[in-house]
Amino acid sequence: MGEAMERYFIKPGEKVRLKDWSPDPPKDFEGDKESTRAAVAELNRKLEVLQERLYAERKHKVLVILQGMDTSGKDGVIRSVFEGVNPQGVKVANFKVPTQEELDHDYLWRVHKVVPGKGEIVIFNRSHYEDVLVVRVHNLVPPEVWKKRYEQINQFERLLHETGTTILKFFLFISREEQKQRLLERLADPAKHWKFNPGDLKERALWEEYEKAYEDVLSRTSTEYAPWILVPADKKWYRDWVISRVLVETLEGLEIQLPPPLADAETYRRQLLEEDAPESR
Numbered sequence: 001m002g003e004a005m006e007r008y009f010i011k012p013g014e015k016v017r018l019k020d021w022s023p024d025p026p027k028d029f030e031g032d033k034e035s036t037r038a039a040v041a042e043l044n045r046k047l048e049v050l051q052e053r054l055y056a057e058r059k060h061k062v063l064v065i066l067q068g069m070d071t072s073g074k075d076g077v078i079r080s081v082f083e084g085v086n087p088q089g090v091k092v093a094n095f096k097v098p099t100q101e102e103l104d105h106d107y108l109w110r111v112h113k114v115v116p117g118k119g120e121i122v123i124f125n126r127s128h129y130e131d132v133l134v135v136r137v138h139n140l141v142p143p144e145v146w147k148k149r150y151e152q153i154n155q156f157e158r159l160l161h162e163t164g165t166t167i168l169k170f171f172l173f174i175s176r177e178e179q180k181q182r183l184l185e186r187l188a189d190p191a192k193h194w195k196f197n198p199g200d201l202k203e204r205a206l207w208e209e210y211e212k213a214y215e216d217v218l219s220r221t222s223t224e225y226a227p228w229i230l231v232p233a234d235k236k237w238y239r240d241w242v243i244s245r246v247l248v249e250t251l252e253g254l255e256i257q258l259p260p261p262l263a264d265a266e267t268y269r270r271q272l273l274e275e276d277a278p279e280s281r
């Protein structure tokens with residue numbers, strides 16, 4: 001991974017305090033909104049090519065996890081970073097309030113069912129991390145239950161890794177002030193009202209509890225095989241750029257091999273061309 005991105009990777013065992021991190025692009029960042037958007041478009045074309053090769057090779061499995069407070073841009077990332085990639089090989093899994101059937105099982109049951117198969121990229125819009133975030137903040141299970149989950153999650157992700165899955169976990173880090181602006185924007189535009197949920201204000205009131213819960217997630221579940229990447233997300237263009245870069249660099253690192261060319265392509269070519277020749281009618 002290039003140096004520019006390396007700084008956002010949480011090292012295994014690193015203790016994360018969000019107040020030490022910035023939701024804004026770093027001061028030494030040279031791009032502006034326009035040039036960065038152009039860079040994202042360029043990366044998007046690379047992603048398209050890499051994804052097609054991944055799909056054709058049918059060997060690697062890629063899991064992208066998106067987490068972040070309400071309005072942090074999980075849906076926006078799916079729209080802009082993955083724009084134009086072939087929907088055949090890319091799936092999105094949304095994790096909502098669990099159904100009764102899901103609650104009747106262990107919390108990883110619904111998750112394991114939708115992990116990527118060979119050649120696939122699966123994007124988790126929220127994930128099993130909700131089971132140590134919203135579940136913890138709202139006391140949906142007792143502490144002795146959720147506290148065991150960090151280790152269980154690490155083991156689950158280790159299993160996925162050892163069976164050929166590349167895992168990237170992005171935490172979209174926004175400030176409380178930026179969330180306020182985004183919620184106000186949603187309320188100002190009737191076409192965006194569907195995105196507003198009165199419950200969002202209740203969650204917002206618990207901002208500090210969520211920060212604490214996220215700090216524990218980042219400190220306890222960033223591993224060599226499934227790292228957390230802390231993405232400054234107050235600027236949408238910078239957020240998209242960081243995620244695109246990490247994805248493209250990671251996929252490039254997989255050294256995807258296309259299946260070998262057909263040895264007898266020429267024979268098939270002739271066969272097709274001769275179809276129309278009068279003597280074959």
Ligand code: AMP
Pocket residue numbers: 095096097098126130131134135
């Ligand atoms: P949204 O992402 O806006 O569609 O909202 C999905 C909602 O489902 C969020 O409020 C999440 O906190 C909630 N949710 C997701 N997973 C769980 C879970 N395991 N337990 C309880 N609530 C969850």
Ligand code: MG
Pocket residue numbers: 070071195197200
């Ligand atoms: Mg929401």
